[in-house]
Amino acid sequence: MTKPVRVRFAPSPTGALHIGGIRTALYNYLLARQKGGTMILRIEDTDQNRFVPGAEEFILESLQWAGIQIDEGQGVGGPHAPYRQSERKHLYKKYVDQLITSANAYYAFDSEAEIEAMRDRLKAEGNDNQQYGVHSRMSMKNSLSLNESETKQLMESGTSYVIRAKVISGQEVVVNDLIRGTVTVWSDTLDDKVLMKSDGMPTYHLANVVDDYLMQISHVIRGEEWLPSAPLHVLLYHYLGWQNEMPQFAHLPLLLKPDGNGKLSKRDADKMGFPIFPLTWKDHHTNEVAIGYKEAGYLPEALVNFLAFLGWNPGTEQEIFAMDELIDSFSLERIGKAGAKFDIQKAQWFNQQYIRAKANEDLANYLLDSLSKEKITCSQELAAKICGLLKDRVTFPQDFWLQSRFFFIAPTSYDEQVTSKKWNQEAVTVLGHYKDQLKQLTMLTAELAKSTLEKVTTELTVSTGKILQPLRVALTGGASGPDLMASMEILGKEEITKRIERALKTIPIK
């Protein structure tokens, strides 16, 4: 019988969750949904020094925005509550005591300076391995090197201590990874990691293994940065007698910076001008505000689609995947091994695709939002019409307003490029006639605007092409934009004649 799928996303609230975390959460979520399993959110806040207020809420809000639903865990509760590791402190004690009893862990009393001295010493001796471990632990101050009464005395005198894992010597430790296959490490190269800190809090390693066991996690899907400590985790499962309950591991390839090399960081994102956080985040110390994907205009479906493809692909040529399609197609086996460089242009392309796929009526809401901020009123119907016109030239929702501004606000300046090149006597004459002809019309449609223009240009034997740009400049102030005739229909006869008149008066003839 196979274990029910129970996966967890386990971020630590040490700052804003970044885009890579969303991808990790997404992969967990996709597997959970596909297998009818459970998606768990656990907060790994064992480092009290690095706690950042608001970070946990940020995680919750970000996941919700991305459409990643939590079935169990922080924020929703569940049978294994609490889901915040700081509130589970009492649980870890029991297991670390068990490890002490079974001689798989020991007390260590060394100060920071003593550890540093040990490292310096080993380094000076030309030793490659400068870790606190098999090669060095007997020369340190711990319950292995000290006799029982010395140890007891130190503990009773209140000397601060940590508990370290006693990593076995001379053994191969094998990590079975769903993405990487078998990873084998010689145990002597592992160090005696601290399991319990002097403040009584567990470290990641202990808390993680204990919680994954208690919460009956079936798959540990996390970033590749954890691969080096996975052997220790495997050892811990064995030491605790849980080897049969050990989850399957899947270490995800990292998200790399777009140029050069290295892990994607906030710095790179800032430098290249794209967001790193799903939502806007204000740093509590610097008060610096980092704009999020949401606020930058990325649609959550688009971002999710983009992220899913950074390290995974379905093996077909389909690229646009809604969440439920991702759920159907996802598989851990098809996740790549190599790190993926982050390409914001592709993210923008996905965003474009998702915007285009929306109905004009839905798009209209984006425009209406912008308009209400500008205190401009507009009917839903008209907004939809404008969005339809703009749809194919837009990447972000806010572009609708940016590109339709001229519909609502008459130009106050005119594009220099066009006026200096095209605004000549001929254009002015044609535009004057055209305006007069338009005035005669009872109603204006795109077709009529066009036929009237053609009529005027043939009468004056001028090519229509020469007039189009001056006309656009007069009406919109800009050099480019959506279909001019369709725009005129929306603008209406009155507004058009007014704008042409104004342009004729204001723009100097070249």
Add this chain to the structure above:
RNA sequence: GGCCCGUUCGUCUAUCGGUUAGGACACCAGAUUUUCAUUCUGGUAAGAGGGGUUCGACUCCCCUACGGGCUACCA
């Protein structure tokens, strides 16, 4: 330095021993749009290097190079 992981067009990737090495983004060109964008068509562009194994290697093995991660009482 040590340990571990990785390496196909500029980027994301397909290929699970036999392909003219495919697609997408980006880029370039042409067509359409009497402008721009869109759209359409086409194009440039890749198996890090060296050894094996094999009738045959991008695919399997080894070495080298390069890249990345880890190396905290951080996760």
